[in-house]
Amino acid sequence: MSSSAVTLGPPPGDERRRRRLALVGGSLGNLVEWYDWFVYASFAIYFADSFFPNDNPTTQLMNTAGIFAVGFLMRPVGGWVLGRAADRHGRKSALTLTVTMMSVAALLIAVAPTYGQAGYFGAVVLLLARLLQGMSIGGEYAASATYLTEASARNRRGLGSSFQYVSMTCGQLLGLGILITMQHTLTKQQLGSWGWRVPFVLGAVFAVVVFWLRRRLQETDAFKEGGAHDDSARGSLRALWEHRRQAGLVMALTLGGTVAYYTYTTYLTKYLVGSAGMAKNTATLVSFTALAVFAVLQPFAGMLSDRIGRRPLLITFAVGCTVGTYPIMTALGSASSYWSALGLSLLALVIVTGYTSINAAVKAELFPTRVRALGVALPYAVANALFGGTAEYVALWFKNGGHEKAFFWYVSGCALVSLVTYVLMPDTRDAALSRAEEEAGARSEAAPAGAGAAR
DSSP, X not given: OOGGGSOSSSOOHHHHHHHHHHHHHHHHHHXXXXXXXXXXXXXXXXXXXXXXOSSOHHHHHHHHHHXXXXXXXXXXXXXXXXXXXXXXXXXXXXXXXXXXXXXXXXXXXXXXXXXXXXXXHHHHHHHHHHHHHHHHHHHHHHHHHHHXXXXXXXXXXXXXXXXXXXXXHHHHXXXXXXXXXXXXXXXXXXXXXTGGGHHHHHHHHHHHHHHHHHTTOOOOHHHHHHHTSOOTTTTOHHHHHTTHHHHHHHHHHXXXXXXXXXXXXTTHXXXXXXXXXXOHHHHHHHHHHHHHHHHHHHHXXXXXXXXXXXXXXXXXXXXXXXXXXXXXXXXHHTOOSHHHHHHHXXXXXXXXXXXXXXXXXXXXXXXXXXXXXXXXXXXHHHHIIIIITTHXXXXXXXXXXXXXXXXXXXXXXXXXXXXXXXXXXXXXTTOOSSHHHHHHHHHHHHSOTTSOOOO
16 A cells, blocks of 8 residues: 555545445445344344243343343354454455354344244254354454444544444344334234244345445455565464453453443343333334434544544543443333433433444554454453343343342443543554554654644
């Protein structure tokens, strides 16, 4: 990659169009990946009794939540295998592979037999599908985070990377939108018997379309620049070990964010139904509206981080989550109307935006190109497997034991650990992701005052 490929001002027309196409292509694929991932949680209240004996509704939800959590155990594996592939063979090839795996997993869930048809065999198929989804998502997060960050102009990386959670949230909104539509067109009996399979069939079809789109993406300049040099350690655990401090930072800064995100997204509907006593339709509508606003907020927060830095937003999130989780969740537990539940949900998600809008950029900016995807993937996936994927199960475990409010303190404690990390870590906004950016930065610093440097 030549130094002219990176500019301090607005990029040329062709470069601008290329970056827009990269953001659209990467985001659409991410949307479908996370649609398939979240639709499991959205429809769990309807298919929980299809795979397990019908004795205790809470136990059935705990079983399905357990399988949801088990899917996270494969995310470190996916992060390692696909992160290595992204560093060695390119971001584009890894993105294409992840969406293929997700399509297969969605089809498996769609055709899985019920407990009445095949006993626990259906649950085994469900488990295998979730493991495959977990591996796919483990690689998808790193590949898309790296791709979206590298494909953005240096002074717009916060904005560019924010589209990861825009697309993630839009994927969840798509699933919730389908759920709301089906709730209004099918009876509860129809939803519980066969309707829940429809979104998984659609997910497999969407993934095929995205596979075609991702085959036409261009590789990032940062990877092509690094790929020109033979490096046997590229994308290896040995190379990652050389950056173990950064890997530790990724785990610590992810801890609070992932627990808070899954608490206020995937668990929120179940909490409003099971604890606040809200009707399923109303709780789903609350989640849908809150997430729609949440998606709109991401680019604005990303742009703000490009101006003031990443740390101020991360610290604001962690402080708000540490001190605000208990009162917000307590109030949500007694919310009696759509509007009160929506207001509290929006407050929580505005706080979480400080993390979600920029975490992809922060993680990618911590590592050099040769190990960037793996460095983002593996420690992030480990943190998610231990804390994000288990958040819903931990919440239901506390509820089942009669100590539901203890979960609120658990979320606050996780956010506190991340807060300490944010305070101590450096701001990554000005990190150079390639030699061309380093050279452009050096020229900017050497230029006389008033010469029009971007930073």
